[in-house]
Amino acid sequence: xxxxxxxxxxxxxxxxxxxxxxxxxxxxxxxxxxxxxxxxxxxxxxxxxxxxxxxxxxxxxxxxxxxxxxxxxxxxxxxxxxxxxxxxxxxxxxxxxxxxxxxxxxxxxxxxxxxxxxxxxxxxxxxxxxxxxxxxxxxxxxxxxxxxxxxxxxxxxxxxxxxxxxxxxxxxxxxxxxxxxxxxxxxxxxxxxxxxxxxxxxxxxxxxxxxxxxxxxxxxxxxxxxxxxxxxxxxxxxxxxxxxxxxxxxxxxxxxxxxxxxxxxxxxxxxxxxxxxxxxxxxxxxxxxxxxxxxxxxxxxxxxxxxxxxxxxxxxxxxxxxxxxxxxxxxxxxxxxxxxxxxxxxxxxxxxxxxxxxxxxxxxxxxxxxxxxxxxxxxxxxxxxxxxxxxxxxxxxxxxxxxxxxxxxxxxxxxxxxxxxxxxxxxxxxxxxxxxxxxxxxxxxxxxxxxxxxxxxxxxxxxxxxxxxxxxxxxxxxxxxxxxxxxxxxx
Numbered sequence: 001x002x003x004x005x006x007x008x009x010x011x012x013x014x015x016x017x018x019x020x021x022x023x024x025x026x027x028x029x030x031x032x033x034x035x036x037x038x039x040x041x042x043x044x045x046x047x048x049x050x051x052x053x054x055x056x057x058x059x060x061x062x063x064x065x066x067x068x069x070x071x072x073x074x075x076x077x078x079x080x081x082x083x084x085x086x087x088x089x090x091x092x093x094x095x096x097x098x099x100x101x102x103x104x105x106x107x108x109x110x111x112x113x114x115x116x117x118x119x120x121x122x123x124x125x126x127x128x129x130x131x132x133x134x135x136x137x138x139x140x141x142x143x144x145x146x147x148x149x150x151x152x153x154x155x156x157x158x159x160x161x162x163x164x165x166x167x168x169x170x171x172x173x174x175x176x177x178x179x180x181x182x183x184x185x186x187x188x189x190x191x192x193x194x195x196x197x198x199x200x201x202x203x204x205x206x207x208x209x210x211x212x213x214x215x216x217x218x219x220x221x222x223x224x225x226x227x228x229x230x231x232x233x234x235x236x237x238x239x240x241x242x243x244x245x246x247x248x249x250x251x252x253x254x255x256x257x258x259x260x261x262x263x264x265x266x267x268x269x270x271x272x273x274x275x276x277x278x279x280x281x282x283x284x285x286x287x288x289x290x291x292x293x294x295x296x297x298x299x300x301x302x303x304x305x306x307x308x309x310x311x312x313x314x315x316x317x318x319x320x321x322x323x324x325x326x327x328x329x330x331x332x333x334x335x336x337x338x339x340x341x342x343x344x345x346x347x348x349x350x351x352x353x354x355x356x357x358x359x360x361x362x363x364x365x366x367x368x369x370x371x372x373x374x375x376x377x378x379x380x381x382x383x384x385x386x387x388x389x390x391x392x393x394x395x396x397x398x399x400x401x402x403x404x405x406x407x408x409x410x411x412x413x414x415x416x417x418x419x420x421x422x423x424x425x426x427x428x429x430x431x432x433x434x435x436x437x438x439x440x441x442x443x444x445x446x447x448x449x450x451x452x453x454x455x456x457x458x459x460x461x462x463x464x465x466x467x468x469x470x471x472x473x474x475x476x477x478x479x480x481x482x483x484x485x486x487x488x489x490x491x
Contacts, residue, residue, distance in 0.1 A: 016082055016327075017152055017346035020234045024156035025244040026251075028230050029069075031163025032223025032317050033252050034170065035310040036119065037216065039303065042263060043274035043286040045216050049209040051195060051264025052202025057210055058260050061217040062253040064430045065224055067423035068389055070415075071396035072228045073245030077414035078488055080241065082232025083328020085225075085388055088395040090332065091485050092402060094478050096470035100463050101391045102329045106355075108384035109322035111377050113359030116315035117141055123308045127301075137363060140312060144319045145356050151345040152233045155320050162313035169306045170255045173287050176294050177262030185294065195268050204269055211437055217256075218434050222385040223314070224252065225392065229321045232328075233346075242415035266290060319355060326351040376455050383459035386435040393428035397421060402484035435460075 020028075045054040072084070081087045085105055090098025120140045121133030147158045179185040181192075196202045203210075227244055231237050263286045267274060274286060285307075291299035327348035330340035339351040362377055400420055403413075410416055417423055439456035442449035470476060 015342060015346065016233050016324075016348075018233055018235050018237070019151065019153040019346075020156045020230055022235075022240045022243055024160055025227055025230055025234055025240055026248055027160045027163035027167075028156070028317065029224050029227040029244060029248040030251055030255075031159055031166060031313050032226040033221050034163070034166045034255060035220075035223070035314050036307060037220030038170070038256060038259060039287055039307050039310060040285050041216055041220070042260060043267070043289075045213045046260065046263050046267070046269050046286070047271070047274035048205060049213040050201045050204030050269045051260075053204055053210050054213055054260050054264060055257065056203075057213040058217045058220075058256050059253075060430070061214055061221060061434075062249075062256065064218075064427050065221045066249050066253070067417075067419070067427040068392050068431070069224055069227070069245055069249050070417035071424050071427065072225060072392050073241060073415045074413060074417040075396055075399055076228045076231040077238055077241040077245075079486075080231035080234060080237035081328065082229060082324040083331070084228040084231060085391050085395070086325065086328055086332065086334070088399065089391050092395045092398040092479060093391075094467075094471070095474065095476035096467045097391070097394075098332075099329075099334050099470045100467035101388065102325055102332075102334060103466060104384050104391075104459070104463055105388050106322045106325040106329070108381050108388065109318035109325075110355050110358045111362050111381035112318045113141075113144070113315050113322075113355070114362035115378055115381070116311045116318065117359070117363045119311050120308065120315075123304060123311065126304050140315065141356065141360060141363075143312070144315045145352070147316055148319045148323060148352055149347060149349065151347060155316065156230075159313060159316055159320075162309055162316065165306060165309045166313065167255070169287070169303075170259060173290060174255070174258045174262055177266060177290060178258075180290075180294070181262070181265050191266060193265070195265055198268060199270060201269055202264075208440075211440065215434055215438060218386065218431075219382060220256070221252070222389075223317065224248070225388060226317055226321055228392075229324050232324065238414040245415060262290070266293075319352070319359070322355045323348055323352045326355060376458070379455045380459040380462070383435065383438065383456065384463075386431060386438075387459060387463055389431050390428060390435065393424040393431065397424045397428075398479075398481070399484075399486065402479075402481040403486050405481040406484070406486060408486065 042054075045057070048054075049057060075088050076084055079087070083102060086098045086102025088098070089101040117137040117140060121136050124131065124136040125133065148155050176185060181190055183190045205212075227241070227248065231241055234240050263274075267286055267289060271289075273289060285303055287306075288299045288303045291303070296302070326335055326339050327342075329335035330337055330348075330351070339348060339354065341348065341350050343349050396417065400417075404410075439449075439452055442452045442456070
């Protein structure tokens with residue numbers, strides 16, 4: 001019988017460099033999920049579903065993400081490759097499925113770069129309203145490009161510091177909030193649990209509101225899967241990936257749940273400013289409101305800087321993720337071979353050039369083209385993130401089944417996901433529900449909003465079309481458990 005666990009994971013001589021250390025991995029995963037969704041849109045979630053509804057929704061999505069991350073961790077520790085989702089989908093499900101999943105994820109982050117460039121313009125206008133936004137976008141795009149151009153260590157180090165700023169801000173916010181709640185903070189009277197009982201609180205708007213908030217929460221957590229992409233360049237991945245997976249989820253859940261708890265306790269859900277969720281409304285961020293009430297006069301400017309950091313972090317991560325995915329697709333023969341070429345420092349620069357160009361072109365649609373087109377791009381990008389999560393759950397379920405069918409021993413895996421098969425099945429079911437319910441409101445008006453439905457769901461038929469098109473052309477089929485290549489990767 002073939003030994004499924006002894007294939008070494010080398011330092012990728014002549015290929016990608018394994019230069020990402022454990023601290024980089026931790027911060028990449030944390031930083032990928034802490035952004036404007038927490039700093040700005042968290043207020044809108046409390047206003048929509050009440051403090052109790054928002055807490056419950058985030059906790060539920062947190063559990064789903066936990067199972068997704070443990071699923072990813074089991075596969076990534078055993079098989080650490082830079083284009084993880086595409087590789088896992090091809091090996092454990094269907095070659096066409098992996099093809100579609102890889103291009104889906106590349107597109108997801110390439111378009112996200114464009115969205116972050118637009119958001120950066122709004123942020124900079126807070127300080128320098130007379131400077132054309134295009135200049136800022138060009139500057140930040142150049143910065144993201146350079147941080148990814150030099151080496152993977154350059155990306156890892158920059159992302160570490162970007163993420164650290166965000167983490168410190170959230171910790172300070174939670175600290176001040178808890179001190180206020182328990183009456184330790186001078187100058188601010190603790191409202192106790194009064195905001196949880198006033199009006200319709202703690203649960204506002206019923207099930208519909210909960211579903212809507214769950215979707216916002218889902219988008220907020222997107223980015224945690226970046227750890228799977230980074231596994232291909234991780235130092236000693238069999239040791240460090242499990243450590244990062246174990247630590248990162250609890251930190252993220254703690255940040256989100258405690259932050260929502262603090263907002264719900266201290267700011268009434270019917271506070272008008274909570275309904276604002278535009279990145280340009282920094283002065284109305286729940287973080288800003290609390291800091292101002294604590295006597296921090298420069299709260300708006302500081303939060304503006306933090307949110308700018310969050311935007312740059314998301315764009316930087318997007319540049320990295322989409323570049324590595326395109327590189328991996330090229331290695332598999334699913335993208336032009338020129339994208340598989342590496343620089344002396346181990347960076348797939350051709351893939352980086354292509355990703356930067358697509359991000360810039362998508363951005364230009366927002367300023368010189370049809371704004372409707374840009375909205376469509378953003379909507380499809382958001383949906384693509386959920387498709388990637390669904391792909392993780394499906395791939396892990398089949399990986400575990402195939403691994404055991406071929407005589408593999410669970411104790412030999414560097415990391416084992418808990419509660420299998422319940423974990424991936426629960427994650428798949430809840431993620432599918434959220435995915436299909438993205439724009440349920442379109443069905444409840446006087447007329448069905450077909451244009452809105454198309455803009456929201458177009459990614460699903462496109463994904464299926466790419467998958468089926470590949471199947472028809474290449475003749476791919478569902479991989480049998482007995483035929484799966486589940487040996488540890490030599491990346």
